[in-house]
Amino acid sequence: MSSTEVKLSRLLILAQKFNNFYLSGIHKCDIRPFVVEGKQVGLIKSDVLKHLEKYPEVFCIRACEQTKQGLVELNPAFRDYNERTEQLEKVLRNLRSEGLFPALQGWRDEYFEVKADCRALLKMERAATPLFGVRKYGVDINGYVRHPTLGLCIWLQQRSNTKETWPGKWDNMVGGGLSVGFGIKETAIKEAAEEASIPSDLVKNLVSAGCVSFYFESRQGLFPNTEYVFDLELPLDFVPQNADGEVQAFELLTAKDCVERVFTSDFKTTSAPVVIDFLIRHGHITADDVVDFTQIVELLHVPLQSIYTYKTRFEQSIKQPQFLPGDSKNCNCAIFQKISMENGHKKAN
């Protein structure tokens, strides 16, 4: 086996690792769309579902009569953003006190706004979003240097040991979740200042470079993540300094060492897609070196869009009851069909 083949299999295995739910989990378990105001905002697994069944006044667990799919609907009687938020939070605080979910032990009194079609439907404790498979969006900055002798070098950060998630793991130079009321580039600039003290005269060189999407599952729950990626070329003499206590170290690595670092268990699995995408876009991982190149690129951009399509499926089923395009495009159509067979009659009426 040539070194190239070794490299390929390691990269593909890694791409499969941060897509473990997209490639396998999604087919193994009974999952249902989480629907708020008729729009799918998440996916719920059976291990979570069985605890939500205790709150029939909050969650309506049924089969949709139109699509014949099992779904979990937030009580449509809730009047507005505030009532939806309060009712859901009551349940989350109960579940937290019962100590059932590792995810809720990371409760941080920090809200994540759950939206559909750019409309805010409710806000949810950030730590709870993996239980509901809510799509998360973040920004990442690839900080790099063109070194005269070492070539392309990449700045990585080591997360603080006190961080709630992935403590002590290596990560992209700068990253963070989108916050309510902030634009995407605006968030990147804010995080660049907080996490790495990047001054405004350097951050003005920030280049938007696309996004990566993947679907990861861990003990905490589901991570259907999309990361907006930015590249930032830095001068040779610049050294990032953390300003918010969330980073314990920064290190400048050559492209080659960076690839090796990403393969180690010391690297945050869900940050690997950003680094791999960067190394592909900058010609350090090429199709001539890696036989599975196209498959890896596909796994950096999985069609999350096609997994969160309950509303489309519902509308389609009204137009053409015989045919649900979602069934064939949607990654978990088989499961939906299974659910409707199991629960359709039981719950439909």
Add this chain to the structure above:
Amino acid sequence: MSSTEVKLSRLLILAQKFNNFYLSGIHKCDIRPFVVEGKQVGLIKSDVLKHLEKYPEVFCIRACEQTKQGLVELNPAFRDYNERTEQLEKVLRNLRSEGLFPALQGWRDEYFEVKADCRALLKMERAATPLFGVRKYGVDINGYVRHPTLGLCIWLQQRSNTKETWPGKWDNMVGGGLSVGFGIKETAIKEAAEEASIPSDLVKNLVSAGCVSFYFESRQGLFPNTEYVFDLELPLDFVPQNADGEVQAFELLTAKDCVERVFTSDFKTTSAPVVIDFLIRHGHITADDVVDFTQIVELLHVPLQSIYTYKTRFEQSIKQPQFLPGDSKNCNCAIFQKISMENGHKKAN
């Protein structure tokens, strides 16, 4: 509607246009995997299928007893590469003489090697590949200039009016299909010389930048295409010159004018993904400008891998007859299920 929203919808509509088969065609028609030596190398639509039925000695049209899916298999009795090639070519020459398919009117006596798992199974007249939905791979070079006053500018080529496909349309500076025995970067360098007379001292700056994948359908047939993309920064004073008669003009456009050109009917639809990907990677189309940004990026990297999975599905069905993961990942699972219902009993025994 803000100008941003207009921009977004135009970009999304374009991304849907070059994915018309992925998003819609694939769900509308009876399509079957084309299987050679147990491996899926293509997809065949019913309009082609009905003519292949006249050649039962060459094509075995049946439902797979394992997967219960309809499929078209090249007669497994054919001994080797040469026999498979000759037998298939006989049929293609007949179909061409009957003048049934517009695609075959573009016959060019140029072979395309049909492979699976890096093994060559047969060669097929290039013009015929869309009838069999064979995955095609090509290279594209984004030639660009950093203009002191105009900013990022992009070189486009206008295809010769005598070209078999897309005559007279605007296209990327350099592009071409992968040829037997040539590496990917090697092909890009060869095409750069033939199409734009790029000298070796400039082509050495070629940067591999990933790939785009999409699934387009036209009167010619199916185009499940993957394009390996390269970026090449060119000096201000360099002007591409065609050397092989396949290009009638080159033009340097600003990023803004390039976006507008891509939207016109004068631009080759299947080359649009490469330009859009380039403009996204270089920060000229950003998530803050385009609400559908993530959806557009997904449509530049559709999971073709998951559509050509007959072999995996077959192996899975032996392991777990109750469950075919392909059904839920595979874009046309619903159709496969339909086929097996229609033809399973009729043809299975």
